[in-house]
Amino acid sequence: MSEEKQTAGDRREKLRQKELRSASSGIHGSNLSDLVGSLGWKGTGILILVIIIGLIAASYFFN
Structure with a gap:
């Protein structure tokens, strides 16, 4: 799915998943x-x- 066709909810979920992955890999x-x-x-x-x-x-x- 291209960036233009994503809904706002899809973008938020993608950013949330990205934050969760980056936070769990750190020390804190x-x-x-x-x-x-x-x-x-x-x-x-x-x-x-x-x-x-x-x-x-x-x-x-x-x-």
Whole structure:
């Protein structure tokens, strides 16, 4: 498809995909929102639960 025939939505999606590819290849490409977005709500809940349990266990062992 040539550049003239692309709709505005197609151009935006193409730019978004290009940004995602360039951001993931850099040092600062992954962040918390990427992690949470890929896990889904169940995975996010489990991650939060593990962090809380880890903090409780650490406070128990270091006191």
